[in-house]
Amino acid sequence: MTLLISTTPALARDIDGKAISAQVLDEVREEVLNLARQHIYPALAVLLVGDDPASEVYVRNKLLRAKDVGIRSLEYRLAENASQHQVLELIAQLNADVTVNGILVQLPLPGRIDEAAVIHAIDPIKDVDGFHRENVGGLVQGMEVLTPCTPSGCMRLLQETCGDVSGLHAVVIGRSNIVGKPMATLLLQAHCSVSVVHSRSVDAPALCRLADIVVAAVGRPGLIDASWLKPGAVVIDVGINRITDESGSHLVGDVDYASARTVASAITPVPGGVGPMTIAYLLKNTLIASQMQHEAQVHEHTSASHLMVS
Structure with a gap:
């Protein structure tokens, strides 16, 4: 009897962002229904400047997903x-509009407009992109704030794939404000x-070969190949x-x-x-923003009532 042994190496399994994002959207949809029973109706305002084709596609997809989960969307x-x-x-x-819970400005903006000034003009509690300086600072301090959507989505992918990641060595490739630093x-x-x-x-591939988790977010196609990876590493490709x-x-x-x-x-x-996760967590952030604003309104009303009584 001849024993045939395959010499073909096992290939990594795909992390299915479409399936996991569908789970997140189901969770958001259920919570939106719960809020509706309390007469709370989350609403997302999306602002698009100009007619960039890629931005128009992104906005259309965001508005469609919002409708799917029952979040009211407003397009400007x-x-x-x-x-x-x-x-x-x-x-x-x-x-100033209390019926709007989330504000998203589709980037990039035309070059003559200061993106930072626009981002920081958004009320932090409505900043569903999680880019405002108050949210960024709060994230670093471990506070409950609105967190950038793509890194949040990446963390969910890792949780679904690895379970508990504590103690693992993670390498983040890229240090952008949008992905690398918050990630x-x-x-x-x-x-x-x-x-x-x-x-x-210095010697980035050698540093990456130490990692149990690699998150790539540099915008350079195909930069990281097998020579950068430790056998068995989990790879999250944001590019x-x-x-x-x-x-x-x-x-x-x-x-x-x-x-x-x-x-x-x-x-x-x-x-x-990663792509589908970004939109899913945008809507999750809209839900969270709605809950935070409702709690703030209740607290304000309670405080005002106590003052009147006293």
């Missing part, structure tokens, strides 16, 4: 030549040992890069998927991995 469009004053004026109106903070809060690799790091080759135009991540999956134990595909 300003012309490409809208002034910064017009954008800030609209944000001020939305801040490192969330991993620290989950009790990982965290390294951040960036353009000035979304459009490239054109002999097979046409398509999306790829920051990780060389075909190479990396020969070494990793689990990996997010692009598309279908």
